[in-house]
Amino acid sequence: MGDAFILRAIERHVGAFDPQNVFSTRMAPSAAEKQRMKAADTVIIAGANQLNDQYTIWPGLTAEGLRAADWVFVPFGVGVHGAPQRNARMSDATKEVLRAMHERIEYSSWRCPRTVAYLREHLPELSDRFLMTGCPVLYDRPLLESARFHEGEAQVAVTVTDRGDFWEREETTLVTVAKLFPRSRRYMVLHENFRPPSFWEPLRNRLPYAGALSFSRRSRLRWLATQLGYEVVIPDSPDALLRFYDGLDMHFGSRLHAHLRFLSQNKRSFLTHVDERATGMSEFLGFPICDPARFGEHLSFDFEALRRRAQDAYVDMRRFLDSLSRRGRC
Numbered sequence: 001m002g003d004a005f006i007l008r009a010i011e012r013h014v015g016a017f018d019p020q021n022v023f024s025t026r027m028a029p030s031a032a033e034k035q036r037m038k039a040a041d042t043v044i045i046a047g048a049n050q051l052n053d054q055y056t057i058w059p060g061l062t063a064e065g066l067r068a069a070d071w072v073f074v075p076f077g078v079g080v081h082g083a084p085q086r087n088a089r090m091s092d093a094t095k096e097v098l099r100a101m102h103e104r105i106e107y108s109s110w111r112c113p114r115t116v117a118y119l120r121e122h123l124p125e126l127s128d129r130f131l132m133t134g135c136p137v138l139y140d141r142p143l144l145e146s147a148r149f150h151e152g153e154a155q156v157a158v159t160v161t162d163r164g165d166f167w168e169r170e171e172t173t174l175v176t177v178a179k180l181f182p183r184s185r186r187y188m189v190l191h192e193n194f195r196p197p198s199f200w201e202p203l204r205n206r207l208p209y210a211g212a213l214s215f216s217r218r219s220r221l222r223w224l225a226t227q228l229g230y231e232v233v234i235p236d237s238p239d240a241l242l243r244f245y246d247g248l249d250m251h252f253g254s255r256l257h258a259h260l261r262f263l264s265q266n267k268r269s270f271l272t273h274v275d276e277r278a279t280g281m282s283e284f285l286g287f288p289i290c291d292p293a294r295f296g297e298h299l300s301f302d303f304e305a306l307r308r309r310a311q312d313a314y315v316d317m318r319r320f321l322d323s324l325s326r327r328g329r330c
Helices: 002-014 031-039 063-068 092-102 113-122 124-129 141-145 167-180 217-227 238-246 256-264 276-285 292-298 303-327
Strands: 043-046 073-076 108-110 130-132 155-160 185-190 230-233 250-253 269-272
Touching: 002 043, 002 238, 002 256, 002 303, 063 092, 073 303, 092 124, 108 113, 108 303, 113 124, 113 130, 113 276, 124 130, 130 303, 141 256, 141 303, 155 167, 155 256, 167 185, 167 217, 167 250, 167 292, 185 217, 217 230, 238 256, 250 256, 256 269, 256 276, 256 303, 269 292, 276 303
Parallel strands: 043 073, 073 108, 108 130, 155 185, 155 250, 185 230, 250 269
Antiparallel strands: none
């Protein structure tokens, strides 16, 4: 869902893409996909935490291969991986790919100060070409143009990340938000459906002791949410989820791009810690990464200071978008 939020945000800024022209960087493209990229004036590398010491756009691409082809690649809101061991010392192959990329473009867009610092440390000769634009999901008219953050709390979303060692974080989040907002309509939202519910799960979730019978922590988390008065939401598509979020008032949880989406719509959001991927964005915008047991201490956070930081950074986003418009179609 987060990757799709990035894609939709980029489309908001530059126009919609033909779905046939959207590919994954996790694998080398086919011959047909390479031809489609060749036919475009610009190929956008869309967001997320792709940049690491071994980064080469897709597996196996070399600077020589990039220079020999007619592709023009432009990073848009790409960030560092986040794990210290993955961003310790940029490889020579990655440096050469980034140098080759910038031979054909004016600017590149990166999502946080940590990312730009990493790039400038290893490629100082390109320092003025790396723009710290922030993530495109952040920028929408409600955040950029409003005068006061929405204060509603009638409907509250809690997003969860049910991978790794998640139980204490997500259980505490659900319990704390239920205590803070007992009269609100509350939803627990999954961005990744790792273990789809069984046919019997909705019935079992209504039983007060059924959670103890479950061997799956993921299904038990859904049971707990139901017991606490949440409606469990497993969206069918990113667009359906975006529409659903637009009808809510506030967000708590561990999904960075849900957090950024709510902020972009001028709505309060409070993020918890999963890994270091959110740290750079936190430093950029000044929002806290919350202990879920202490959400109450953050409810008075100054979101207007966050808005001012976003508005200041949008100057570089506009500079980047202007450079894209000079390139032609994406």
